[in-house]
Amino acid sequence: MSTGIPEAGRIAAHTLLDAVAALQLNAGRQENVDALNLALGRLSDAGAVQMTQNGQIDADDLVGGALVLIHGLVLELARCRGVDVAEVMADARAVVDRLQG
Numbered sequence: 001m002s003t004g005i006p007e008a009g010r011i012a013a014h015t016l017l018d019a020v021a022a023l024q025l026n027a028g029r030q031e032n033v034d035a036l037n038l039a040l041g042r043l044s045d046a047g048a049v050q051m052t053q054n055g056q057i058d059a060d061d062l063v064g065g066a067l068v069l070i071h072g073l074v075l076e077l078a079r080c081r082g083v084d085v086a087e088v089m090a091d092a093r094a095v096v097d098r099l100q101g
Helices: 007-022 029-040 061-080 085-098
Strands: none
Touching: 007 029, 007 061, 061 085
């Protein structure tokens, strides 16, 4: 039994990193939208987001890739800070809440 993620999930994780790299906080809105659309366009090409036969969207590989990526980053950040994972998660939730609106 394999413990790795499917290839589409691996590509999705890399694509999400590409999208993060493309985002420039000092750039204009349209410039960021264009860069993110280009990066995220690879998700469907990789099969990370698909339309099922009954018209539903299947994003399992996208979600799986994102979870593996986030999990690894949270563990590394906790290690670098010398804190518990729960503290990093609380900080991440605070960032998400600040972005609301």
